[in-house]
Amino acid sequence: MATRSVTMKGKTDIRRALQPYIYLLPAFLVLGVITFYPLVYQVIISFTDFQTKDLLLGLNSPKLQFIGLQNYKEIIFGGLPVQNFDFVRVLFYNLWWAVSNVVLHVPAGVLIAVLLNVKGIWFKKIYRAIYVLPVVIPPIVVGTVWRNIFNEQYGAMNQVLTTIVQFFGVADPVRLRWLESLKAPIEWLLPTGALPLAYYAMMIANFWLGWPFMTLVATGALQSIPRELYEAAEIDGASKSFQFWNVTVPLIRPAMIPAAMYGFTLSFNLFNFVFFMTAGGPNRMTEILVTFAYDLVRNLRLYGVAGAFAVIIFFVAIGIFLVTNRLTRATESYAES
Amino acid sequence: MATMTVTPKKKNWFVRFMNMDTSGSKGGSEKLPLYRQLGIQLLCILITIEVMFPIMYIITLSLSSTGVRPSKLELFPKEISLVAFKEVLSRPTANPVDFITLLRNSALLSITVGLVSLLIAVSAAYAFARFKFKMRQVLMIMVFIPLLMPAVGLSTPLFLLMNSLRVVDCSAGVTAIYPFTECVAGVTGKVMFNLRDSLLGVGIAMLATALPFAVWNLKGYLDTIPKELEEAAAIDGADSNQIFYQIVLPLAMPQLAVTFFLGFIGYWQEFVLPWLFLTKPQDYTLAMTLYNMTGQYANSIPWNRFAAMAIIVALPVAIVYILLQRQIVSGLTAGGVKG
Numbered sequence: 001m002a003t004r005s006v007t008m009k010g011k012t013d014i015r016r017a018l019q020p021y022i023y024l025l026p027a028f029l030v031l032g033v034i035t036f037y038p039l040v041y042q043v044i045i046s047f048t049d050f051q052t053k054d055l056l057l058g059l060n061s062p063k064l065q066f067i068g069l070q071n072y073k074e075i076i077f078g079g080l081p082v083q084n085f086d087f088v089r090v091l092f093y094n095l096w097w098a099v100s101n102v103v104l105h106v107p108a109g110v111l112i113a114v115l116l117n118v119k120g121i122w123f124k125k126i127y128r129a130i131y132v133l134p135v136v137i138p139p140i141v142v143g144t145v146w147r148n149i150f151n152e153q154y155g156a157m158n159q160v161l162t163t164i165v166q167f168f169g170v171a172d173p174v175r176l177r178w179l180e181s182l183k184a185p186i187e188w189l190l191p192t193g194a195l196p197l198a199y200y201a202m203m204i205a206n207f208w209l210g211w212p213f214m215t216l217v218a219t220g221a222l223q224s225i226p227r228e229l230y231e232a233a234e235i236d237g238a239s240k241s242f243q244f245w246n247v248t249v250p251l252i253r254p255a256m257i258p259a260a261m262y263g264f265t266l267s268f269n270l271f272n273f274v275f276f277m278t279a280g281g282p283n284r285m286t287e288i289l290v291t292f293a294y295d296l297v298r299n300l301r302l303y304g305v306a307g308a309f310a311v312i313i314f315f316v317a318i319g320i321f322l323v324t325n326r327l328t329r330a331t332e333s334y335a336e337s
Numbered sequence: 338m339a340t341m342t343v344t345p346k347k348k349n350w351f352v353r354f355m356n357m358d359t360s361g362s363k364g365g366s367e368k369l370p371l372y373r374q375l376g377i378q379l380l381c382i383l384i385t386i387e388v389m390f391p392i393m394y395i396i397t398l399s400l401s402s403t404g405v406r407p408s409k410l411e412l413f414p415k416e417i418s419l420v421a422f423k424e425v426l427s428r429p430t431a432n433p434v435d436f437i438t439l440l441r442n443s444a445l446l447s448i449t450v451g452l453v454s455l456l457i458a459v460s461a462a463y464a465f466a467r468f469k470f471k472m473r474q475v476l477m478i479m480v481f482i483p484l485l486m487p488a489v490g491l492s493t494p495l496f497l498l499m500n501s502l503r504v505v506d507c508s509a510g511v512t513a514i515y516p517f518t519e520c521v522a523g524v525t526g527k528v529m530f531n532l533r534d535s536l537l538g539v540g541i542a543m544l545a546t547a548l549p550f551a552v553w554n555l556k557g558y559l560d561t562i563p564k565e566l567e568e569a570a571a572i573d574g575a576d577s578n579q580i581f582y583q584i585v586l587p588l589a590m591p592q593l594a595v596t597f598f599l600g601f602i603g604y605w606q607e608f609v610l611p612w613l614f615l616t617k618p619q620d621y622t623l624a625m626t627l628y629n630m631t632g633q634y635a636n637s638i639p640w641n642r643f644a645a646m647a648i649i650v651a652l653p654v655a656i657v658y659i660l661l662q663r664q665i666v667s668g669l670t671a672g673g674v675k676g
Contacts, residue, residue: 019577020468024476027461027552034545035483038494045494058501058516112384115377120369127381130388136658137392138606140624141651144631145395148640156394159410208391216662269487272608276628290489297493298613310490317485 046071046307054303071308082300084284085292089193091316094288096190097199098268101206106260108207109214114248116215117222128219134212143276146205150178150277157201180282196285198278205277206267214259221255222248261324268320289313395644404639421641422649429646430629430638432618442536443605443623450540451600454547455555455593462555463581467567483549492613495542499614500533533614542610547600554599558592559585595664602654623650 044059047066054061074080076087116127134142149156152175161174178201184194225248233243271290274280280287280295287295293313296306369377393412401411402418426436464470465477483491505513506527507520520526532538566588567580575583608624615621627650630643 017470020464020470020473023460023464023468023581027457027480027548028476030457030544031480031483031548034495034541035491035549036479038491038498038545039483039486041498042491042494045497050497055497055500058497060516115380118369118377120374121377121381122374123378123381127385130385132659132662133388133392133655136655136662137651138602138654140606140608140627141647142391144627144643145391145647147631148643149391149394154406154408154640156390156407156410159407163410208387212388271487271489272606275608276631290487293487293489294492294609294613297496303493303497306493310486310493313490314486317487317490321485 042307042310044307045304046311048304048307050304050307052301067304071305072312075305075309075312080302080305082296082302085287086193090284090287090289090292092190092192093195093286094268097202097286097288098264100203101210101267102260102264104203104207105210105214105263106256108211109216110218110252110256112211113215113218113222114244117219131212131215134209135216139209139270139273140276142205142209143273146201146208147179147277149205150201152177152180179278182282182285193285196282198282198286202274202277202286206270206273209273210263210267214256214263217255217259218252221252225251258328261328264324265320269317289316395647398641398644399648401641404641406640421639421645424642425645425649429626429642432621432626432629434618434621438619439621439623439626442620446536446540446543446607446611446622447601447604450543450547450604451597453540454544454551454600455597458548458551458596459555459586459589459593460581461552462559463585465552465556466559467564467585480549480552483546484553486546488546489609491545492542492609495545495610496533496613499538499542500531502532503528504530534616534620536615536620539610539614539620542614543604543607547604551596551600554596555589555592559589562588591664595661598657598661602657605654606650 047068048054048059049065049067049071054064057064078086112131115121116124116131121127148154152158155178157178158174158176161176165172165174176197179198181197184196185200187194189195229247229251230243233247238246268288269290270288271294274286274288275291275294278286280291284292289309290313293306293309296302296309390412394410397411397414398407399421400414400417400419402416402420429436429439461480465473465480501516503515505515505520506529507513507524508526511520512529513520513526532541562585566584570580570584571577606624607622608628611620611622611625612628615625623646627643627646630638630646
C-alpha cells in the first residue's frame with residue numbers, strides 16, 4: 001500500500017514536471033523548423049560566398065566556398081560589388097532618420113493632445129476622430145500616396161507650392177524634383193553623408209503618419225491625470241505654463257517614454273514606408289539598413305552577404321533594444337523613482 | 338479620488354449641439370473665453386487641413402473618371418464617378434490576374450497566418466505565464482530573439498531553404514522531391530511545385546515571425562490575469578488541462594481576438610515576403626499590386642485607378658483598427674515593454 005502510493009506520487013510528479021514542456025511542444029516544434037533552423041542557416045551562409053549558382057544545391061553545392069569573415073569585412077569596411085553603399089553612412093543615416101522623426105513626433109503629438117484636452121473646446125470629438133485617421137491607414141498605402149504627391153510633374157506638393165508662389169507674383173510653376181534630386185538643401189546637417197531633398201519629403205510624409213499615434217497615447221495619459229492636481233496648482237497661483245511643465249509633463253512621461261521608444265524602433269526599421277516611397281533612392285541616399293538588406297536578396301542576389309548583413313542588423317537591433325529598454329525602465333514610473 | 342462631485346443631469350444631445358458642447362465633460366463650471374476658443378479652433382482647423390490633405394487628394398482622384406494625371410490641385414471631387422473602382426475590380430494591372438484572386442490571396446494569407454499562429458502559440462504562452470520550470474528563461478529568450486530581428490532579416494534563409502524544396506517530374510512517371518530524393522543522374526525534370534514560389538511557402542515564412550509575436554503578446558496578457566480563479570478551480574479538483582481549457586482560454590478570448598487582428602493588420606499589408614518569393618501572377622496579393630501601380634513600373638497606370646486601389650487596400654485595415662483602437666494602442670505600448 002505504502003509503496004504503491006509512493007509510485008503514484010512519483011508518477012504524478014513526473015507528469016507535473018513534464019507538463020510545461022508538453023504545453024510548449026507544439027510551438028517549439030514549429031519554431032524549430034521555420035524560425036530557429038533558418039536563423040542558424042543564416043549564420044552558416046554568412047560565412048560563404050552563396051550566390052545564384054548555389055541556389056539549387058544549397059550548402060551541398062560544390063562551387064560553394066567558405067570565406068570566413070570576408071562578407072562581414074566587406075560590408076563594414078567596403079569592398080562589396082555594390083554601388084553607392086557605405087555601411088557607416090547608412091547606419092548613421094538610419095539612426096538620424098529614427099531620431100529626427102521621434103524628436104518631431106512626440107512633442108507635436110503631446111501638444112496637440114494638450115490642445116484637444118482643453119475644457120470646453122467645440123467639436124472636440126470630431127477633431128479626435130479626424131486626427132486618428134493617419135494611424136489607421138496602412139503604411140504601404142501612405143508611402144505610395146505620398147510618393148505620388150511628391151511627383152515632380154503631376155504631384156500635389158508642387159501644385160500647392162505653385163499656388164503659393166503665384167500669390168507672390170511668380171508665374172512659373174514649381175518643379176522641385178523631390179524624390180530624385182541629389183543636392184542637399186542643408187549641406188552641413190549630417191557629417192556622414194548629405195541629406196537629399198527626398199529625406200525632407202519623407203520627413204513631411206512620416207510626420208503626417210507619426211504624430212497622431214503620439215497624440216493617441218498622450219490623450220490617454222492626459223485623461224488619467226486627476227483634475228484636482230490642476231485645481232490645487234491653480235489655487236497656489238501657478239501659471240498655465242508652470243502647470244504644463246510641473247504637472248502635465250511629469251505625469252504623462254511614464255506613458256510617453258515607452259511610446260517614444262516604440263516609435264524609435266518602428267522608424268528605425270520602417271521598411272514598408274521607405275521602400276514604397278523612395279526605395280532608398282536617389283543613389284541609396286535615403287537607404288536604411290532593412291531596405292538595403294532586402295536589396296541584397298531581391299536584386300543583387302548576394303545571399304551570403306545578405307546573411308552576414310542580417311546578422312549585423314541583428315546586433316544593431318539588440319543594441320537598440322538594450323538602450324531603449326533601459327531608458328524605458330529608468331523612467332518607468334514617477335511614483336516609484 | 339474620494340471627492341466625487343454630484344454630476345448634473347446630462348443635457349440631451351440637441352441642447353448640447355446647440356451649445357456646441359462636444360467636450361463630453363459634465364457641468365460647465367468654467368467657460369472658455371471666446372478669443373481663446375477661436376484661437377484654438379483656428380489651430381485645430383489647420384491641423385485638420387494637414388491631416389485631410391492627402392486623404393481628400395486620394396479620394397478626389399479615385400472619384401474622377403479621367404485617366405489623365407492631374408495637372409492642377411483638386412482636393413474636392415468635382416464628379417462622383419466609380420469608373421476607376423470598376424476598372425480596378427475587373428482588371429487591376431496589366432498582369433493576367435483579376436481582383437477576386439488578389440483579394441482571396443491577401444485574405445487567405447492574413448487570416449490563416451493569424452489563426453494558425455494563435456492556435457500554436459496559446460499553450461506555449463500559458464506555459465510561460467504560469468509554470469515555473471527549468472530552462473524557462475532560456476526558452477523565453479529564444480522566443481524573443483526572432484522578435485528583435487527586423488522582418489527582412491529572416492527572409493534570406495527562408496527564401497533559400499524553401500527554394501530548394503521542390504517536386505520535380507522526372508518524366509517516365511517518376512517524381513522526385515528535392516532535396517530528399519533526386520531524379521536519376523543526368524535527367525533534369527520539370528519543376529511541378531516549388532515551396533518558395535507558392536502561397537503556402539509565403540504563409541510559412543510569415544508564420545516564422547508571427548508565431549513568436551503571438552507567444553509573446555499572449556504571455557504578456559496572461560501574466561495580467563489574476564491567478565485566484567485558477568487556484569480556486571485547482572482546489573475544486575480540476576487538473577491543469579481543465580483549468581487551461583475551461584478557465585484560461587475563455588478569459589484570454591479578448592486578447593486572442595486582438596492578437597489575431599494585429600496579425601491580420603500586419604499580414605494584410607505584408608509586402609516583403611510575397612514580393613521576394615512569388616513569381617506567378619495568380620499568386621499575387623493586393624499589396625504587391627498596389628506597388629505595381631506606382632513608381633517605375635507604373636507609367637501606364639492612370640492615377641484614378643491607383644487611388645481607387647489604395648482606398649481598397651486601406652479600408653479593411655482602417656475598419657479593424659477603428660473598431661479595436663483602444664485595445665490595440667494599449668496592447669502595443671504595454672506588451673512591448675513587459676519583461
